[in-house]
Amino acid sequence: MQTTGQSTRLRRTGRGRDAFWLYMSLALALLALEIFGPGFPRQLRGYANDVAAPVLATLAGPIRAAQSGMERIAGVSDIYLENQILRDENGKLRQWREAAQRLIQENEQLRQILKVPQREIAPVATAHVIGVGGGAFERSVLINAGSGDGIAANLPVVDELGLVGRTIEVGYWTTRVLLISDLNSRVPVRLERTGDVAIAVGLNEPFMHLRFLAANSSVQVGDRIITSGHGGLFPPDVPVGQITEIIDDILKVRPLSALGSLDFVRVMDYRPLPPEVKQPIVEPNSAGRPQ
Amino acid sequence: MPASTKRSGVLGFAGFMPVGVSLLLAMIMLLPLGSGVAGYAMPHLVMISCFYWLSSRPLLMPYGACFLLGLLLDLWVGVPLGVNIVSLLLTRLFVLNQLKHYRGKNRGVHWMVFTVMALSLFALSWLIMSVIEGSLLSLNAVFLQWLVTSFFYAPVAFVLGRLRRLML
Numbered sequence: 001m002q003t004t005g006q007s008t009r010l011r012r013t014g015r016g017r018d019a020f021w022l023y024m025s026l027a028l029a030l031l032a033l034e035i036f037g038p039g040f041p042r043q044l045r046g047y048a049n050d051v052a053a054p055v056l057a058t059l060a061g062p063i064r065a066a067q068s069g070m071e072r073i074a075g076v077s078d079i080y081l082e083n084q085i086l087r088d089e090n091g092k093l094r095q096w097r098e099a100a101q102r103l104i105q106e107n108e109q110l111r112q113i114l115k116v117p118q119r120e121i122a123p124v125a126t127a128h129v130i131g132v133g134g135g136a137f138e139r140s141v142l143i144n145a146g147s148g149d150g151i152a153a154n155l156p157v158v159d160e161l162g163l164v165g166r167t168i169e170v171g172y173w174t175t176r177v178l179l180i181s182d183l184n185s186r187v188p189v190r191l192e193r194t195g196d197v198a199i200a201v202g203l204n205e206p207f208m209h210l211r212f213l214a215a216n217s218s219v220q221v222g223d224r225i226i227t228s229g230h231g232g233l234f235p236p237d238v239p240v241g242q243i244t245e246i247i248d249d250i251l252k253v254r255p256l257s258a259l260g261s262l263d264f265v266r267v268m269d270y271r272p273l274p275p276e277v278k279q280p281i282v283e284p285n286s287a288g289r290p291q
Numbered sequence: 292m293p294a295s296t297k298r299s300g301v302l303g304f305a306g307f308m309p310v311g312v313s314l315l316l317a318m319i320m321l322l323p324l325g326s327g328v329a330g331y332a333m334p335h336l337v338m339i340s341c342f343y344w345l346s347s348r349p350l351l352m353p354y355g356a357c358f359l360l361g362l363l364l365d366l367w368v369g370v371p372l373g374v375n376i377v378s379l380l381l382t383r384l385f386v387l388n389q390l391k392h393y394r395g396k397n398r399g400v401h402w403m404v405f406t407v408m409a410l411s412l413f414a415l416s417w418l419i420m421s422v423i424e425g426s427l428l429s430l431n432a433v434f435l436q437w438l439v440t441s442f443f444y445a446p447v448a449f450v451l452g453r454l455r456r457l458m459l
Contacts, residue, residue, distance in 0.1 A: 016387070019354040024380055026358065031373035035423050048366035055318050063322060131321035133369040135333065136413070136436040137420045137428065140369045142321065169369070176369055183424065204432050262323065 042153070046171035049131075049142055053174045056130045057144060121235055123266040125149040130174070139182035139204055141262055146171045154233060156268045162239035162256035163187065163227060164265050175267070179259055180240065181208060188230040189240050191219060197228050200240055200253055206260065208241060210251035221246060225253055235270045305458050309344035309351045310360070312454065316340050316447075317364050332435040334443035337364055338412065341379050342405050342444075343451045345386040346394075348459065357383050371423050378412045401448070406441040413437045 110116075127149075131142035145151055147170050157164045157177045165185065169176040180187055185202035189210070198213035213219060223243045229236030241253040316336035324333075337360055344352045361376030368375070385408050393400050417433045 016354070020380060020384055023354050023358040024377070027361070027373045027376040027380060030376070031371065031419065031423075034371035034373065045366055045369070048363070052318060052321065052367050056321055059318060059322055063324065067324075129323050131367070132323045132333070133321060133367065135320075135335070135368055135370060136432040137370055137374070137416070138368075141323065183428065204429060 042169045046146070046169040046174070046176070048171075049169065049174040049176060050146070050171040053130060053142070053144060053171075056142070060130055121268045121270050124151055124155060124269045125267050126264060127175070127267065128264055129262045133176065137204065138184075139179040139202065139259070140165075140168070141177050141179065141265075143175050143177055143265060143267075144173065145267065146173045146175050148172045150269075151175050151267050152271075156234045156238070156270050157265050158238060158268060159257045159262060159265050161258060162241070163234065164257045164259065164262065166233060167267060177265070180255055180257075181206065181259055187234060187240060188228045189225045190228040191217065192224040192226050193220075194218060194223075197230065198225075200225060206254075207244065208253040208255060210243070210253050213251065219243060219246065219251060224256075235268065306351055308454070308458050309340070309348060310356045312451065313337050313340040313344070313352075313356075313360050314363070317360060317367065320364075321367055332432070332439045334440040334447070335409070335436065336443070336447060337375070338378060338382060338409060338440065339405070339444050339447045340451060341382045342386060342408065343448045345383055346390060346401060347452075347455060349383075349387060349390070351459075352383065354380060354383060371420070374416050374419055377419065378416055381412060381415070382408065398445070398448070402441075402444050405444050409440055409444075410437055413440075 125145040127143035127145035129141045130144045133140045133142060141164075143157075151167055151170055153167055153170055155167045157166060163180055165177045165179040165182070167175050168178045178185060180200065180202055181204065182202045183204045185200075185208075187200040188197065189200045190197045191213075194217060196214050196217040196219070198210050198217075201209045201211050203209060210219075210225065221243050225240045225242065227234040227236055227238040227240055239256045241255045243251055244254045245252040316339075320333050320336050341352060341357060341360065357379040358376055361379040362372065364375040364379075365372045389404065393404050413433050413436065417428060417430065421427050
């Protein structure tokens with residue numbers, strides 16, 4: 001009896017070991033594809049997000065309600081002080097509005113005189129953040145708008161404060177947005193005060209680094225960073241961050257957008273690069289040689 | 292469900308509960324919980340769930356289920372395919388080989404074993420990601436996620452324990 005039990009256990013262990021190596025081989029093949037090959041198609045990843053989207057949207061509802069309830073309870077004690085601050089701020093904002101309206105008018109007149117084309121970029125879609133991703137290794141969020149709403153890959157995404165990132169995996173109902181704080185993110189930027197160009201590099205941390213800034217640049221703590229428009233992926237003049245620390249050559253930048261608590265974001269319809277040309281630019285002559 | 296049925300291992304749909312609960316936890320891992328901390332250090336709830344179910348009912352969490360959970364997690368979280376699959380397959384291998392040493396011990400021992408195992412798995416994931424990226428990634432975020440995951444093991448395992456008593 002004991003021998004039968006032992007042989008059954010051995011058979012089970014053997015089968016378990018086979019299953020382990022089978023699935024491990026599959027996992028290693030997928031990893032090899034990511035390292036050496038083209039990776040898993042982004043389109044399929046996009047559709048996998050579509051599957052999770054309804055559940056995420058359902059689960060997010062009560063969580064958001066609980067969060068806003070907690071915030072309300074926490075805010076009641078500070079309501080008097082907050083009201084006072086808001087009154088002061090309101091007065092200042094009124095003055096700013098007057099100035100801004102005057103400047104908009106002046107700017108418009110100058111544009112018309114100089115025949116400068118309009119720079120306002122219409123949004124493709126405004127979407128809700130329904131998921132965060134990446135764990136410890138990547139920084140991305142999932143939004144509830146996809147190709148069905150006109151979104152394509154590599155479109156810039158902003159919130160009310162500044163640049164958030166760009167679209168990478170587009171499903172029909174959902175899209176993954178790579179945040180500017182991700183390790184793979186590189187944003188061509190310039191200092192708003194001096195106009196010096198540089199690259200804002202993501203580090204998978206709450207802050208970014210500013211690299212390739214000219215050595216003679218007079219950068220200061222508090223300087224704002226805006227997109228330069230170089231490279232064609234992001235439109236120019238979108239706020240990106242603010243210099244918070246300068247230690248030797250390391251320039252730390254705090255993103256202006258609320259990357260840790262994103263709620264609604266806007267996907268901009270910015271496609272400055274023309275679609276890839278299929279036919280050769282130089283027409284061959286009758287002898288088959290380029291002219 | 293009568294106790295005799297539970298002992299005999301005939302569980303019906305309840306037998307899918309460990310995988311179902313782990314799937315739900317995978318989705319909870321994706322939720323935007325509204326704070327910077329959540330975004331940067333969400334506990335690895337699926338690793339906790341797999342370890343718990345493998346330590347208590349190993350037959351209900353086979354290698355195929357670990358593979359599927361890892362695949363879906365990789366797709367949903369947006370990391371290279373294989374990172375979480377390898378972690379969860381190794382979780383099963385580890386538990387099946389070491390269970391005889393800590394089975395029947397108190398919860399503190401289980402917590403300690405999980406903490407040590409999670410440290411090795413996070414270190415391995417960091418290594419795999421560094422190879423894929425072609426440079427050594429910062430250890431801060433991984434270390435923070437390991438700390439948060441280890442801390443959350445106790446409350447999550449407590450809830451899973453209640454569920455197990457209720458359903459299985």
